[in-house]
Amino acid sequence: MTGATLQVIRLSRTAAASVPPVTAAMVRRCILDWFGLAIAGADEPVCRALRAIALAEGGRPAATVMGCQGGQGVTVRQAAFLNAVAGHALDYDDVSLAMHVHPTTVILPPLLALAEERALTGGAVMAAFVAGYEAAGMIGRWLGVGPYDRGFHMTGTLGALGAAAACAHLLGLGEEATARAYGLAASQAAGLKAQFGTMTKPIHAGRAAEAGLCAALWAGAGISSCTDILEAPQGYAATQSAIPASPITWHGYELDRNSFKYHASCFGTHGAIEAIAALRAQGLEPGDVRRVRLTVDAGADRMCNIAAPRTATEAKFSLRFAAALALAGADTSMPGLFTDEATARPDLVALRDRVTVAFGPPDWPPDLTAVEVTLADGSRRQARCDTSLIGADDTRLRAKFLNLAQVLPDGTAHRLAERVAAFETENDLGGLCRLAAKAGQG
Incomplete structure (x- = not known):
């Protein structure tokens, strides 16, 4: 294995190995912001419809889905999909200008679902989040705006690769298996900007989260796949835009440049x-x-x-x-x-x-x-x-979260915020997710 795919895997893992305090603080902002959006977004019509389909479909309850009465459980795959849709349903979630992706709602929900099922820690989720975010950031900078200009909704396309990188890291997959996960995710990546302004747009985020989760699980189960999917002829870069002549590089933590929305629109x-x-x-x-x-x-x-x-x-x-x-x-x-x-x-x-x-x-x-x-x-x-010059404002972000989470019972939003503030030490992510699901729109 050589080339861009392996380079992204190695650089993103190095980035996740020792996360600076300023970057860890940004991860906590992303998590708090997402929880507020998923809590409020779960009551949107698209989420109600998709949740009803999932509950009728059934499956082994293993993870919490936002909006279910009493935090009713669904499968890990369903939770990744539904919670990612909820996080993007209001179109109010964070943005990476480097990758043209709404990053947190595609990367965090599959990690939370896996962690809840497997009793993993908040610290492990944070490290995996960094790995997925930085992997997607490197690919986004490498490709540039070409895919977005062509009409690909990169939250759905590149987002699937970021989710796969994060889930592979959380599952402890080796380099070769992670490369296969990238290939499996790239073959599921989808999303078209023609859908902007419709209920389909947040489904792109849901499918990216689900695709990344499945890709990592399938790779861990030994499913074969192309291991140089980024640079391969007829692979991800070549079909999305064009294979860049420059090599993959890491420009420092892309997370540090994450942008948050303070207005509930595009x-x-x-x-x-x-x-x-x-x-x-x-x-x-x-x-x-x-x-x-x-x-x-x-x-x-x-x-x-x-x-x-x-x-x-x-x-x-x-x-x-x-x-x-x-x-x-x-x-x-x-x-x-x-x-x-x-x-x-x-x-x-x-x-x-x-x-x-x-x-x-x-x-x-x-x-x-x-x-x-x-x-x-x-x-x-x-x-x-x-x-691009509007930075993270903790006062505005907390006010945004409390406004979005006001559907929770009295005091619950503040308790949730306190637990997110110490996310690295969280050992009960299932309990944390059930706390957020107490709104119970049904």
Whole structure:
């Protein structure tokens, strides 16, 4: 074994072997953020439907699924799938700009399911999470934006490889078996950006988590597979985009650059929301606005540029509607703000229709949004936001978690947060997951 696949395996394992405190703190943020999102997301229609199918299907209860009354157990495979869907259902989960993936909801749920079944520790899960995250980060930087620009939803495609790397690490697979797990995951990787704005998008995350879990289990059982899947002709890189000429390298912990969402919509809309909020803080009122021009990277056209959304799901992928909400001073940190009724509200539609979207030149930074507001008197206001510069804010993240987890019984959210804060020492991950499942939407 030589080449990119082996290099990723070795580098990611080295990264997981001794995790610096600052990186461990980021892992705990990811875990807390995911729990809040999965707790609230479990009540979304897509999660209710998929959970009902799984419960009717049955199987050996081995892991907890969010949203089941009393933390009802399901199979490890079902838990990985359903909990990953729940974590992505609100489209409010964290983002890696290097890999164009929502990383935690594809990597953490299969690890929690395996750990619950096998009585593994929080420390083991954290190390495996780092291995999976860094593996996906290296592959993402190696491939660049080519797969995403082609229309692959990389949370579903690259996410499957990250989940496989994490699960293989947790299961203690050797290099050759882990390479087979990569190959098995790559053959299951799927997800198309054409599904943005539909219930199918979070299913991409669920399938990636499930694919990574199954790949590691199958590899451990001796299933054969290509062991150079990243660089092989007709392998992962060649079919997703093109095999890069440069070698795989590790640029330090990708986890340290993880981005969190503070608005319950597509990350591509956050620059507009933040920039308009800054203008409102300077006294801008929606009644004064004649028109708004958003300038964004051209890639946004295939991600979040639904001009006239009709549903709540579509509204989360509309730059114009996000701008309208920001102009109206709406609290975009509240997932319940996005409803079919709000999407059709006449005042918001009127604001939305004053917004136009333009695309910057080829060298426009991919995460930069420029806002120009023309007022009724002809004067103009301008603001910019580069979302890649918005770091982790513990105050905002804790407030976000407590808001999402408010469906839990009194005091439960705070107890859950305290246990996540000491996740390395957690020896009862089943109990932790059952605590989070107490919302019991059924």
